[in-house]
Amino acid sequence: MNRRKKIYEGKAKIIFDGPDPGSLVQYFKDDATAFNSEKHSIIEGKGVLNNMISEHVMNGLSNVGIPNHFIKRINMREQLVQSCEIIPLEVVVRNFAAGSVANRLDLSEGDPFARPIMECYLKSDKLGDPLLTDEHIAVLELATAYEMEEIHYIAFRVNDFLSGLMYAVGITLIDFKIEIGRVYKSEFPTLVVADEISPDTCRLWDSNSGRKLDKDVFRHDLGSLIDAYSEVAKRLGVLPNANLKRSGKPKLVH
Ligand code: UDP
Secondary structure, three states: OOOOOOOOOOOOEEEEEHHHHHHHHEEEEOEEEOOOOOEEEEEOOHHHHHHHHHHHHHHHHHHHHEEEOOOOOOOOOOEEEEEEOOOOOEEEEEEEEOOHHHHHHHOOOOOOOEEEEEEEEEEOOOOOOOEEEEEHHHHHHOOOOHHHHHHHHHHHHHHHHHHHHHOOOEEEEEEEEEEEEEEEEOOOEEEEEEEOOOOOEEEEEEEEOEEEOOHHHHHHOOOOHHHHHHHHHHOOOOOOOOOOOOOOOOOEEO
């Protein structure tokens, strides 16, 4: 991976220049972070599982006509993606209460919402990703009103697709986060789903037992993250044939 020019390194991925103009290589690391990076571990094999799961989800989105940046998987840790301008929003869709919304509104984890809701947070580690209203998004010129309409439409389409994909394998989609990018091919940019969709960016509960199969396992020390992510990959039929440490203790970084 050193032969390519590094464009950006994030908490869980590194972005390299791609082989063709307009392409990038997304490398999935084993780093797990939570609580704005206060908690950080290396969990061997996590990047491989997220690469496989995200490939499966993005291919599924393409199959139902939801535009996204995924081109193809290159190897166990890398995928080729279309370069785009990331809109600095974390777009969250929630079907059931959990995480920050449960804390903010004093709801019980797992309480269903009457209908799915979308929220946007500012992508800013410095500010701790604050919740934004549409008015904030407009005056800060983060996205136009037209783009917000489009983002809303895309986010709910992803929710319908992902809820069904997970339902079919006995998993309930509680919530998820997506990122949206602008692709400039003509005068007006088109919007695509970018980044990744994996157990790092979703809340996934076993539909029967309620067992958590997502990053909350790491956030709240609920057991082996690799066991949980492997279970999701296995049910989706994309568990790699690698020698992943199934129950190994994560290596604590700080
Ligand atoms: N999420 C994410 N990245 C973030 C923040 C949230 O992928 O930086 C995902 C998270 O895993 C969950 C959903 O977005 O599936 C909603 O997260 P929430 O707002 O509840 O924040 P949390 O309490 O998880 O930080």
